[in-house]
Amino acid sequence: MTKLSVNINKIATLRNSRGGNTPNVVQFAKDVQKFGAEGVTIHPRPDERHIRYQDAYDLKSEVYTEYNIEGNPIDKFVNMVLELKPTQVTLVPDALDAITSNAGWDTIKHKHFLIDVIKEFKDHGIRTSIFVDPDLKQIEGAKATGTDRIELYTEAFAHAYGLGNKSAIKPYTACAELANSLKIGINAGHDLSLENIKYFKEHIPNLLEVSIGHALISESLYLGVENVIQMYLQKLK
Numbered sequence: 359m360t361k362l363s364v365n366i367n368k369i370a371t372l373r374n375s376r377g378g379n380t381p382n383v384v385q386f387a388k389d390v391q392k393f394g395a396e397g398v399t400i401h402p403r404p405d406e407r408h409i410r411y412q413d414a415y416d417l418k419s420e421v422y423t424e425y426n427i428e429g430n431p432i433d434k435f436v437n438m439v440l441e442l443k444p445t446q447v448t449l450v451p452d453a454l455d456a457i458t459s460n461a462g463w464d465t466i467k468h469k470h471f472l473i474d475v476i477k478e479f480k481d482h483g484i485r486t487s488i489f490v491d492p493d494l495k496q497i498e499g500a501k502a503t504g505t506d507r508i509e510l511y512t513e514a515f516a517h518a519y520g521l522g523n524k525s526a527i528k529p530y531t532a533c534a535e536l537a538n539s540l541k542i543g544i545n546a547g548h549d550l551s552l553e554n555i556k557y558f559k560e561h562i563p564n565l566l567e568v569s570i571g572h573a574l575i576s577e578s579l580y581l582g583v584e585n586v587i588q589m590y591l592q593k594l595k
C-alpha cells in the first residue's frame with residue numbers, strides 16, 4: 359500500500375497571486391483529506407512565494423492524516439518543524455533561487471550535517487526523510503545519516519517516461535532494492551502524475567508514500583473545467 363500525500367504548494371501560489379484568501383489553503387487541505395488523500399505535504403521556501411510559514415502553523419490542527427513538511431533545513435525551517443512536530447520532515451537541498459527542487463542531497467559530502475539535523479528531528483519524535491537522486495552511493499550515504507526514509511527524486515524518471523523511455527525506471531528500482539535491504543523506508547516525488555504513477559509504483563518494491571502536487575493540481579483543473587463551465591452557463595441562461 360502506497361500512501362498519497364497531496365502537495366498543496368500550488369494552491370498557495372494561486373492564492374498569493376491575488377493577495378486574498380482564495381483558494382483557501384487550509385480548506386483545500388481539509389477537502390483533499392475528505393476525498394481520501396492520506397497525507398498533506400507542504401514545502402515552504404525562504405521567499406514564501408507559495409506556502410508561507412504561517413500556513414504551516416494554520417494547517418497543523420487541520421491535518422489529521424500524515425503531515426509532511428519539506429524544505430532546506432535552515433535555522434528558521436528547523437525551528438518551525440521542531441515546534442510543529444509534523445509526522446515527517448523531508449530534507450531537500452534547495453538553492454535559494456531554485457524555481458523548484460532540482461537535485462537530491464549529496465549524502466556523502468553532507469554526511470555530518472545530515473547526521474546532526476536528523477538526530478535532532480528524531481529526538482523530537484519526528485520521522486525523517488531525505489530527498490535523493492537515484493544513485494546507489496547516495497542510498498548508502500543516506501543509511502549512514504540515520505534517516506528513517508529516503509524520498510527518491512523522480513523528475514528524471516518522469517521526464518524520460520513522458521518521452522517513451524520506460525527503462526528510466528531501472529536506477530530507481532535498483533535504489534529501492536538497496537534501500538529495502540538496508541531497511542530504509544522509501545518515498546518518492548517530483549513530477550509524478552496520472553500518466554506515470556502506476557508504472558512507477560509497479561517497479562518500486564515497498565513504496566511507502568508519494569507526494570504529488572504540480573501534476574495533481576493541473577489534472578484537477580483539466581478534469582474539473584467542463585463541470586465548472588456548465589455551471590456558469592446554467593447561471594447565465
Ligand SMILES: CC(=O)[C@@H](O)[C@H](O)COP(=O)(O)O
Nearest residue numbers: 367401428450458459547548
Ligand atoms: C521536493 C520536491 O520534489 C518538490 O517537488 C517540492 O516539494 C515542490 O516544490 P514546489 O512546489 O516549490 O515546486
Ligand SMILES: NCC(=O)COP(=O)(O)O
Nearest residue numbers: 365547548549569571572
Ligand atoms: N516531494 C515532491 C512533492 O511534494 C511534489 O512534487 P510535484 O508533484 O509538485 O513535482
